[in-house]
Amino acid sequence: MKITGIRATPVAVPFGTDEIWAFGRRRGQVSVIVEVDTDDGLTGIGEAAAYPSTDVVLAALGAIEPLVVGESPLNVERVAKRVEVVGTWHHMKNTSPALAAVDMACWDIIGKVCGQPLVTLFGGRFRDSVDFFYYVSGADLDELTERARQGVKEGFTTLYLKVGSTSVAEDVERVAAVRAGAGPDAGIRIDANEAWSPATAIRALRSMADYGLEFAEQPVSGRNLSEMAYVRGRVDTPLLANEASWTRFDQLEVIRHGAADAVSVDNQMDGGLLNLKRSAGICEAAGLPVVKHSLGELGVALAASLHVMAATPNFVHANQCYASLLADDVITEPHRYRNGGLTVPEAPGLGVTLDTDKVATYAEAYARDPRGYAFHDQDKLSAAPAIPRI
Known part of the structure; x- marks a missing residue:
């Protein structure tokens, strides 16, 4: 069996609630659906x-295609190394999602050839259901409280909130609003996306301590692990590395510096x-739990990571995905949460x-407005160009 070509289709699927x-x-969410054809x-x-x-992503896929056509999709390690070494893609990150999509499609083929779901090929079921957090997104305090209440009502035990405004007081109010809706038992995970300086992070996390945070995700720059370790030693809230830990090589440095209490891992960024399974293994050897990070994904990429997480012991905390924000999906049977978890697909492959x-509907939506769901917000480009913000 040989790869004969790669087809790529950008799609744009709306959220029910904006991500802020x-x-x-x-x-x-904009994603590129990738189909790898064989002879x-x-x-x-x-x-x-x-x-x-x-x-x-499209340019990267175009560069990958001549490197993998003619290779067997069953030789997934060889395909990846051909891109990384022969193709000189030694330092990827920004181009990693394209390779991850091709890798994902090859694994889908492998599972179909074997007649097995990928969870079996990645070690078998350690768990039948994988936990995820509920993404609390809102522009005002009342909306945050109501969204938090809704998440708990739907059975989620961990709520996720973006922070990092230009005011610590405002962020504390947002955390308080979520706690008011969540009640005393749900975990609250905050994510500053590197927005704070070390001093501000310490002040903010101490101010939020009474609200019982589960994790503070990447409160300071991921580029300076000594800063992270400094903050970690001065607050009681556990730190979760994210921007600091997007590849296996980054995770090794986080561990060496003692910079985090848990590590975010992501097959799309590595x-x-x-590599997702390897990341978890590296962290397990260091005694650290891992959580799955997401750049935003639809049902295809979510299914792929579900198989690996279900087969890997140290995914013990709620993971990130965007299914609770999505208004629709591009698969025939969209993933449905039950008590904050998703079950692993049982059919072969993904x-x-x-x-x-x-796919056709949302491909047309993308073609009509290709920048409509871009990561950046025009109003923010001039208002907040610097990291850290405060």
Whole structure:
């Protein structure tokens, strides 16, 4: 069996509620659906988040295609190394989602050939359901309280809130609003997206301590691990590395510096599903739990990571995904939460099927307004260009 070509389709799917964070806002998810064709007639599906932009992903896929056509999709390690070494993609990150999508599609083919869901091929079911957090997004305090209340009502035990405004007092009010809606038992995870200086992070986290935070995700720059370790030693709230830990190599440095209590990992930022499993293994050896990070994904990429998380012991905390924000999806049977968790697909490969009508609808939506769901917000580009903000 040989790869004969790669097909890429950008799609734009709206959110039911806007995503709002320290440096912007977006109204929906743009992803690139990837189909890898073979000479045996089997096609594997994958998905790349449009990070840092759709144009970059499409250009990267165009560069990958001549490196993998003629290779067997069953030799997924060889395919990845051919891109990384022969293709000289030694330092990826911004181009990793494209390779991750091709990798994902190859694994889909492998599962179909074996007649097994990927969870079996990645070690078997350690758990049947994977926990996720509820993304609390809102512009005002009342909305945050109501969204938090709704998340708990739907069975989620962890709520996720973006912070990092230009005022610590405002962020504390937002955390208080979420706690008011969540009640005393739900976990609250905040994410500053590197918006704080070390001094501000310490002040903010101490001010929020009474609200019982589960984790503070990337409160300071991920580029200075000594700063993270400094903050970690001066607050009681556990720190979760994110921007500091997007690849296996970054995770090793986080561990060496003692910079975090848990580590965020992501197959899209590290180029493949095996790398997600490797990341978890590195952190397990260091005694650290991991959580799955997301750049935003639809049902295809979510299914792929579900298989790996279900087969890997130290995914013990709620993970990130965007299903609670999405107004729709591009698969025939969208993922449905039950008590804050998602069950692992049982069909061979990824276990999901593209809804061709939905793909066509949202491909047309992207073509009409390709920048409509971009990461950045025009109003924020001049208002908050610097990290840290305060």
